[in-house]
Each structure stands twice: as C-alpha cells, then as structure tokens.
Amino acid sequence: xxxxxxxxxxxxxxxxxxxxxxxxxxxxxNSLFWYRQTMMRGLxxxxxxxxxxxxxxxxxxxxxxxxxxxxxxxxTLKIQPSEPRDSAVYFCASSLKxxxxxxxxxxxxxxx
Amino acid sequence: AQSVxxxxxxxxxxxxxxxxxxxxxxxxxxxxLFWYVQYPNQGLQLLLxxxxxxxxxxxxxxxxxxxxxxxxxxxxxxxxxxxxxxxxYFCAVHGGTxxxxxxxxxxxxxxxxx
Numbered sequence: 001x002x003x004x005x006x007x008x009x010x011x012x013x014x015x016x017x018x019x020x021x022x023x024x025x026x027x028x029x030n031s032l033f034w035y036r037q038t039m040m041r042g043l044x045x046x047x048x049x050x051x052x053x054x055x056x057x058x059x060x061x062x063x064x065x066x067x068x069x070x071x072x073x074x075x076t077l078k079i080q081p082s083e084p085r086d087s088a089v090y091f092c093a094s095s096l097k098x099x100x101x102x103x104x105x106x107x108x109x110x111x112x
Numbered sequence: 113a114q115s116v117x118x119x120x121x122x123x124x125x126x127x128x129x130x131x132x133x134x135x136x137x138x139x140x141x142x143x144x145l146f147w148y149v150q151y152p153n154q155g156l157q158l159l160l161x162x163x164x165x166x167x168x169x170x171x172x173x174x175x176x177x178x179x180x181x182x183x184x185x186x187x188x189x190x191x192x193x194x195x196x197x198x199x200x201y202f203c204a205v206h207g208g209t210x211x212x213x214x215x216x217x218x219x220x221x222x223x224x225x226x
Contacts, residue, residue: 004155043156043202043216056213091155099144099163099206101214103155 004104006092012110018080021107024073025094033101034067034077035091043091049075050098082111114139116205118217126225131175131190133220135203138184145186146204147177150219156202162186173197198224 005024013019025032034046047057052069060067064083069075079086089108093101119134137143144163148156160171167179173196177188186203203217 042218045213045216048213050212093155098212099214100146100158100161101156103148103157105155106153 004092004094004102006090006104006107008107009105010108010110012112013082014112015083016081017111018078019082019086019109019111021077021090021092021109023075023077023092023104025075025092026102027073029094029096029102030072031095031098031101032069032075033093033095034075035093036088037091037106038088046077079109082109084111087111114143114205114213114215116203116215116217118201118203118220120220121218122221122223124223124225125193127195128192131188131193131197131222133188133201133203133222135177135186135188135217136184137186137203137205139205141207142179142181144206145177145179146206146214147171147175147186147188148202148204148216150200150202152199159188159201193222193224195224195226198222 007022030051032049036044046059047067048055049069067077087110089106091106093103095101115138117136146161147159149159150156160169162169162179170176175190200219200221202219206214
C-alpha cells in the first residue's frame with residue numbers, strides 16, 4: 001500500500017493567493033482528517049470526514065479555509081486568500097475505524 | 113473535556129540510557145491510548161496502542177507503554193536509547209468521554225546524546 005499521499009510536498013505562495021492542498025487516503029479507510037502543525041500551536045485538528053461527510057469542522061480557523069471530500073479517494077483543503085500566518089505544515093491522515101490514524105508526509109506551506 | 117498532558121516538552125538522555133516519556137489523560141471512561149513518533153520532515157507514525165487488552169503494550173523499535181488506570185497514565189519507555197530514537201513523540205487518546213475525537217498531546221522532543 002502506498003500510504004496516505006499528499007501533494008504538493010512544498011508550496012510557496014504570496015499573500016492573497018489561493019492555495020489548494022490535496023490528499024489521497026489509504027484505500028478502504030472511511031475517515032479522513034486534516035491537521036495543521038506549527039511551532040507555536042503544535043498539532044491542530046482542522047476538520048474530520050467520515051464516509052466523505054464532514055463531521056466536525058470546528059477547528060477550521062475561519063472562512064478563508066474550506067475542505068471537500070468529493071469521493072472516498074480524494075480530499076482537498078483550500079485557503080483563499082492565503083495570509084502569512086497560514087504558514088505551517090498541513091497533514092492529512094486516514095483511518096479505518098476512526099481511532100488509529102495513518103498520516104501522510106505533509107505539505108509545507110510558506111505564505112510570503 | 114477530555115485532555116492529554118505530556119510532562120516535559122524536551123527530554124534529553126544519553127545513548128544507552130533509559131527513556132521515559134510521560135503521558136497523563138483525563139477521562140472517567142478508559143479510552144484507547146496511542147503513542148506516535150514524528151521524525152524530522154515526516155508525518156506521525158504509530159509506535160503502539162492500548163485498546164483495553166493487556167495493560168503493558170509493546171511497540172516498534174523496542175518501545176513499550178503501560179496503561180495504569182488508577183494513575184490515568186500511559187508512560188512510554190525504552191530500556192536503552194539509540195541515536196536513531198531522537199524525534200518528537202506524541203501521546204493521543206481516543207474515545208472515552210471524548211467521543212469520536214482523537215486528542216493529541218503537545219508532544220515531547222527526545223534528544224539523545226552520544
């Protein structure tokens with residue numbers, strides 16, 4: 001199994017631009033999580049999907065952030081417009097039963 | 113609300129010494145408990161998990177953790193540290209009074225001195 005796949009691995013953009021992060025979960029997993037990791041705030045859960053449906057998005061910082069899961073094998077996290085404070089490593093994770101999670105390698109986002 | 117506390121944001125040990133990373137959780141109902149490890153520039157990966165079977169859980173790379181309900185603890189240990197153990201370690205709790213959510217601790221960075 002290829003594990004959780006994230007793209008791009010690195011993204012550098014300018015303030016105000018739209019950023020789209022992509023995730024392919026492990027085949028057969030029905031839960032998907034988006035996290036953000038920074039030195040200041042540690043690991044934060046942004047949103048959790050179960051069977052492609054958003055269950056808890058209370059961690060999404062503000063309306064500039066949106067996430068979709070159009071099917072069981074693909075999810076996106078979009079930031080529009082991006083701001084320098086959005087700079088972080090964004091992780092996607094998937095799970096079969098919602099407990100043990102398998103993390104992707106992350107996308108390092110830098111907003112200038 | 114359910115919470116996870118990792119004592120010490122940084123722990124430094126000498127190569128060959130005992131590794132002890134502390135984790136306490138708050139839940140009146142025993143949850144599932146996990147330890148994850150994160151190496152530089154990588155995602156988190158599972159070290160071990162407790163799911164209400166044996167209280168002493170063995171994981172990868174020689175690590176083990178013991179679930180102690182009376183102390184609401186799930187400390188991670190390894191008898192002899194290796195340089196390759198240098199990483200950040202996260203304790204996590206799932207279920208219990210927290211429902212479907214997995215709550216991660218703040219992490220402990222382990223340094224191993226030669």
